[in-house]
Amino acid sequence: MAVPARSSMREALAGLVAAFCVVVWLAAPASAETRLCNRTSVVTEAAIGVVVGDTAATRGWFRLDPGQCRAILQSAEAPGRLFLHTRPLGEAPGASLGQPEHVQLCIGEGDFLVPAAQSCRQANTRLASFVEVKPTVVEGIGVLFLSEEADYDLPQARKAGIQRLLTRMGYDPGPIDGLEGPKTDAALRAFLTDLNLPADAAVLPDIFDRLLAALRAGEGPGFAWCNETGHRIMAALGIEEGRQIATRGWFRIEPGACLKPPLEGQPARVLSFAEAVDAEGRPVTRAGGPLVFGGDVQACIRTSEFEITGAGDCAAHGGTAVGFAAITFDGRRRASLRFREPR
Template structure:
């Protein structure tokens, strides 16, 4: 399966608009994208999302832009949750808050009290902010819609071996099989077909991967570690409220060769007990390659525990109070520790 390198994301440069219009956003990747935009209005930064972009689709979004203005546009995007590899991101260095579903907020960075999430936005300036195009290394161009259909069919479990944007016999058969399996009276137009396959893929793939649930009475932060090729990788954090669950890995799991670490974020941080494999981690959002010389590379180190053996591609880890170091009562004159991981 092709692994897309989203670091190759660019905003392409085209001719300026002749009058004030909303920005045009185009998707030439093989993924359904959800876009959030931010811009300055008077003395405020406004952030809005999500604008959905099918592969091969262009839409207008955001505020009307005067071609003579030098005010930048800020841009962040993520892929649909339909894909086995998990959610992909198009991101930059400027942190703003986004909501899990459609939202409109002022540009703030203290996200958690409002139930929002921090995400890195990229800056689109000059003519780039009038028309931005998402691409990937395969450079599908006008083949993006076909490539996107192929990738969704593959995510939904159909026999697609190459994402190339060319509708051959294998793609034609996969579409016919999906139409039959979905009980559709006929093959719909391509936008409707993409929507239907996405819904089927999301329904299928929510039952695959690594699911972590917090059955404690405190908030938890979770990190995972696994080997990718020859490289060990640890990353985090996923925050879980009491009684909630998250899917840390969205692909079908074939083995239990994945490890997790967690901390409870009450008055004092309570780390996980019983971790047998040492990996690097950081107190804020992180992705660390390698599992040795953690301190020399600016990381802390902790024992990670192995996940449960997957059943039909799914492994579920349930955190309970007994999985963590017991709380320690603090004297009245000692301020309670706090904070937490991103």
């Protein structure tokens, strides 16, 4: 039997030590624990990391709705240095809570535990930025807070989270301030009515599941793109302003996601052009040509980010004329366009 190299043996022992620390840590009696509390308006997933000497291990994901606290460790004291990584749910791609970077450790998908987390050798793991945190311990309970500039308390964070997702869906709850008010109440009632939900659904534990599912499905007033392909979609929006057409792009819609671009006023219809791209941003081709989604209304686009008014001479704007699809709103001021692979 071959003997492992000394460096490989050291890495294996480090991984075992790190994993042992986390398992013991998580299996400690529940009389003491460390809780993570979400005082932001964003539904968040968190991963934790512990570094003991030159070894590290990570574990995730812990989902926290706005206003929610969860036990992330069955101990008020970590056996080493404690680190935290967070990612928002229901926000635009690339959004973050603005945490500083202290160390790079591995994360995975689903319910994961990564020993030897300084290097990502397990399948479906990658390096991510973690920030060092130190719980405040009171009567044997360690507490960490996720906070944002508004500095909500926990009940305000829950209300602000509902306001944020209603706003993302095109309802108008007023400012995202975590406070009760008639506009928030009216927007929430409209949401519950549109989805045929009971009047008390907002106080039930699954309200954020329902809000996120509705957001991803493109529910709510306004116009939504929904990407049902396996590719990233880059979309351009057109609005008819009198006798002219104003276009702007590009909006990125990931596979399986919906996106509501901001609209000003109450246009009778909107125009849409989109193309599928690969991970490097190159056009996806089908039947010898790019996979695009458009229509018969001629308007202007450019390859880079753009905002163009007037479709009479696209070349004068440094652009190209393409065919946009026209989408009209229904009686409830909502419309959607779903991108699907051609058959």
